[in-house]
Each structure stands twice: as C-alpha cells, then as structure tokens.
Amino acid sequence: xxxxxxxxxxxxxxxxxxxxxxxxxxxxxxxxxxxxxxxxxxxxxxxxxxxxxxxxxxxxxxxxxxxxxxxxxxxxxxxxxxxxxxxxxxxxxxxxxxxxxxxxxxxxxxxxxxxxxxxxxxxxxxxxxxxxxxxxxxxxxxxxxxxxxxxxxxxxxxxxxxxxxxxxxxxxxxxxxxxxxxxxxxxxxxxxxxxxxxxxxxxxxxxxxxxxxxxxxxxxxxxxxxxxxxxxxxxxxxxxxxxxxxxxxxxxxxxxxxxxxxxxxxxxxxxxxxxxxxxxxxxxxxxxxxxxxxxxxxxxxxxxxxxxxxxxxxxxxxxxxxxxxxxxxxxxxxxxxxxxxxxxxxxxxxxxxxxxxxxxxxxxxxxxx
Numbered sequence: 361x362x363x364x365x366x367x368x369x370x371x372x373x374x375x376x377x378x379x380x381x382x383x384x385x386x387x388x389x390x391x392x393x394x395x396x397x398x399x400x401x402x403x404x405x406x407x408x409x410x411x412x413x414x415x416x417x418x419x420x421x422x423x424x425x426x427x428x429x430x431x432x433x434x435x436x437x438x439x440x441x442x443x444x445x446x447x448x449x450x451x452x453x454x455x456x457x458x459x460x461x462x463x464x465x466x467x468x469x470x471x472x473x474x475x476x477x478x479x480x481x482x483x484x485x486x487x488x489x490x491x492x493x494x495x496x497x498x499x500x501x502x503x504x505x506x507x508x509x510x511x512x513x514x515x516x517x518x519x520x521x522x523x524x525x526x527x528x529x530x531x532x533x534x535x536x537x538x539x540x541x542x543x544x545x546x547x548x549x550x551x552x553x554x555x556x557x558x559x560x561x562x563x564x565x566x567x568x569x570x571x572x573x574x575x576x577x578x579x580x581x582x583x584x585x586x587x588x589x590x591x592x593x594x595x596x597x598x599x600x601x602x603x604x605x606x607x608x609x610x611x612x613x614x615x616x617x618x619x620x621x622x623x624x625x626x627x628x629x630x631x632x633x634x635x636x637x638x639x640x641x642x643x644x645x646x647x648x649x650x651x652x653x654x655x656x657x658x659x660x661x662x663x664x665x666x667x668x669x670x671x672x673x674x675x676x677x678x679x680x681x682x683x684x685x686x687x688x689x690x691x692x693x694x695x696x697x698x699x700x701x702x703x704x705x706x707x708x709x710x711x712x713x714x715x716x717x718x719x720x721x722x723x724x725x726x727x728x729x
Contacts, residue, residue, distance in 0.1 A: 361397050361430025362454035366423040367446060367465070373415045374440045376592060377406035379565045380413040381436040389479045392433040393440075395453075396477065397426060405483070406436060411562045412483050413569070415592040431477035432459055439463070442470050485593050489581030492526070492550035496570045496589060502533045503567040505544045505693040505720055510560040511537035521557040523603040534606045535560070540686045541606060541723040542693065554580050557603050562596035569594065610723055611711065614704030616675025618647060619715065620668060621698050622691055628666045629691075632656045633684040635664050642727055643684045647703075648677040656684070680706050681729045690722035 377393055385391050385408055396403040402424055405414045417424050432455070443451065448465035456462045459474035503522070511519035516538075523534045529551060533544045566587055570576075579586040587594040632643050632654050643656045652671050657663035680703065691699060696714045703710045712722040 361395070361432060361461075362427040362452070363397055363402060364425040364427070364450055364452045365402065365417065367443060367448055367451050369417060369421075369423040370451060371440075371443050373402075373404050373417055374436075374443055376415050376569050377404045377413045378436045378440050379568065380406040380408055380411045380594075382408035383437065385409070387481065389433055389475055389481070391436060392475060393436045394431070394433050394477055394480045396431045397429045399426065399429060402426070405480070407481070407483060409481075409597075410559065411565060411594070411596040412485065413565075413592065413594050414485060417591070428454075430455065432461055432474040433477055433480055434461060434472055434474055438472055442472070483595075485586065485595055487577075487579050487586060487588070489579045489584075489586070490550075490552045490554060491577060491579050492531075492548050492552055493575050494531075494546075494548065494578055496572060496574050496576050498546055499576060500567050500570055501695075502544050502546070503563045506533055506535040506542040507560050507564055508689040508693070509535040509537060509540050509542035509722075513537075517599050518557055518601045518603055521559045521599045522563055523555070523557045523606075525555045525603075527553045534603070536604075536606060536609070536723075539683075539725050540690070541609060541721075542690070543606070543610065543721040543723075545719045552580075555603065556580060556585065557599040557601070558585060558596060559599060566594050566596075609709070610721060611702075611704055611709060613713075614675075614702040614708070614710065616647070616673075616678055616703040618645075618652065618671060618673045618701040618703070619698060620671040620701070622694055622696065624670050625668070625699075626688070626691055628654050628668055629684055629688050632664050632666050633688070635661050636684055637661070641684045642681050642729065643687070644679065644681045644729070646677075646679045647673045647675075649673055649675075675703070678703050678706055680710065680726045682710075682724050682726050686724045690724060693722060694720060 394405040400419050402417045442463050446465035452464045461472050461474045463470045506522050525532045531546050531548050535542050577588040636656050646653045652668040652673050655665045690712050699712050700715050701712050709723050709725050
C-alpha cells in the first residue's frame, strides 16, 4: 500500500470517522481506522458496533495519488494526532515492513504498527429499508432542539434516545427524561411510516459531521438507520422497544400565558441562577397581570428577585417552581425572538412554544416546594 494525499483532506476524513471509534471497545480492531486503498479511491471506516462512519476520497478529486493498493487498520488515536500535527501540504503513507506503516510529511516521518484489515468485522452498509430525504440543516436543528431532554440513565435505554415517528408526511421527533420533554415536527415529501428510537450520542455525532447545506438520504429499517451525505455513510443501530406515547403527556395550551423576549428571559434566568447550586437549582416564577417575578432562595446562600417588566402575562395568578437548567436549555433551543409559556396550574406541566407555530414544543414539569 502506498499513496500520497493532501493533509487537510485526510484530516477532515479522519475527523469524521474517528467519531465512531471507542477506545474501550472489546475488539482491538475497532479501536482503529480501517484504510482500504483501491485503484480509484481511499475508503476510511470507523466503528464501535453501535455506530459506523465510512467516508471515501476519490482520485478524481485531485487530492489523492494512488501508487499501490492495499489495506490496513491503524490506531485511530495515533493516526489522527499524527496527521493533525504534521506541518506539510501533502502526506505519503506506505507499508515499509509487513504491516508497519510509514506516515511521512516534508521533514517528519512516523512509523505506526498496523493490523491486518481482515481482522476488521464485516459491516453491512447496504441501502435497505424505507428511503426519505431531509435537509442537513433540518437534521441539525432536530438534534439541537431535542438532545438535551434525553436521559443519561442507562436503566431506561429508550429514554437515552430520540424518538423519530413518521406518518402522513410529518416527522415527529421527541426526547424526554420523564421530567421534561422536547418535540420537533417537520414536513417531509415521502409518504412513509415508521416509529424508531435513535441513540442520542449517535445523532450528536452525525450532527457534528454535517458541514454543508445539502440533502441527506436516509434509509430506515427495523434494526438500523443509514444516513448518506456526499461521500460519507453513517449507520447506527436503533434502540429496541416501544417508545411511550408522548402525545398524552403534552397538554393543550393552558389558559394562562406569558409572552416574553427570549434574550430578556435568558438573562433573567442567568441572574436568578447565580444564587443556586448543583444540589438545588430551583427557581420560582410568580405571575399575575400586575407583575411577573423570577426568583430563587437558598437558606445557606441568600435570595434574589428579578422583575420581568418587559413581558405580557394573561390569566389567573400562578406561582410555579422548576429547574433553572431545564428552562435555560429549553429556551436556548428556539431561534425566534419571542416565545410563549403556557400554564394550566401551579403543579401541572407547562409548555414553551413560538408565538406563531408549534413546530417546536418544550415541556417542563414543575417541582413542589
């Protein structure tokens, strides 16, 4: 195996594929990146069994010169660091003694022990299942506006993922950890139906890879989901089980409503959160048609009241307590200037939406104090 490649092109490809590699994998081969050099392309594959990322660099891109074909597995950690640190425009990679691989720049040469590519597990990346298309920016929005509401407790595996449910040209994406819920709804052209749950970590990795405003081909079946963007394929397993019916958890917009500028509310939350801690991050919202006050109080620390004069509230007086972290993460998910908070009582969940649409819904459970 021998080839010459533009350093930044290889670095970009490695940065993508290494996101799927786990240093703690029980299979030693899966701690590396599989290099496959054919007569017309370099194919890089990284996987941890749950997620697989494969990207191809072609000769006709004028960034790659193939001298001799071959394949090898190289340590993901070391090859990425080497390529990142080399100070040159082009890199030459070749076998020097069996699987011992040399990585050479203008003035530097590294030799890295390789592993036989035959030891890499066979991974089926065939395009099977139902196909639909989604703009890359929309997928990034889905992940950004829902991922924070997933659970980090492995005792409830389904809640560690984001549920994708599709029917009647509508894709509903929901995440919840039982104390809050985030929902994003988008329209799609394809008339297909499915109900799957994708690991949040996999979706987060996919979102980080997306760097272009292009359309993604997505193939869904019962066991896995496949994303294709340009020359990169990303496949992830699905979480087994039936996701709870969250439509019963989201209340109809309550009779009491607070309309407020997002930045204004965010700054108030930050001020009030100054006198909270990790053990107690509760804040309280006291609302009436005469005044709206956000506050917090911890006996050992002190208290703070922040009047939200630039807001509009309608409805009966309400006093409701909740996590400042949950509110902060929920309102950060919006890209509009103003939001509406709808309440149905002191101890009932409240929802946050845009003023004009319900394509994004954030739900937060109150806390009894």
